[in-house]
Amino acid sequence: MNWEAVLLLCLAIFVVACLRARQSLRHTKDTERGSLPAKGYHTIDASYASGAGGGGQVMHYRVPKDPQEYAKTFVPKDKSK
Numbered sequence: 062m063n064w065e066a067v068l069l070l071c072l073a074i075f076v077v078a079c080l081r082a083r084q085s086l087r088h089t090k091d092t093e094r095g096s097l098p099a100k101g102y103h104t105i106d107a108s109y110a111s112g113a114g115g116g117g118q119v120m121h122y123r124v125p126k127d128p129q130e131y132a133k134t135f136v137p138k139d140k141s142k
Contacts, residue, residue, distance in 0.1 A: 096126060099127070101125075102124060105122040105123075106119075
């Protein structure tokens with residue numbers, strides 16, 4: 062097996078991956094993810110239909126837009142001191 066060719070191919074793949082990562086970071090630099098803090102809730106629809114038989118589940122979740130209120134949902138209600 063020609064190890065120089067394998068090494069050269071691995072190096073080329075690594076360089077292309079690094080260049081693509083750099084391009085991706087540059088492209089999404091100023092775009093923010095998520096939503097700005099506000100009052101109210103986001104509604105998430107998590108519906109599931111299992112085939113043509115009509116089975117499945119319909120679930121709706123309400124997630125607070127306020128970061129502090131969202132963090133409070135992870136604190137246990139019966140917190141021991």
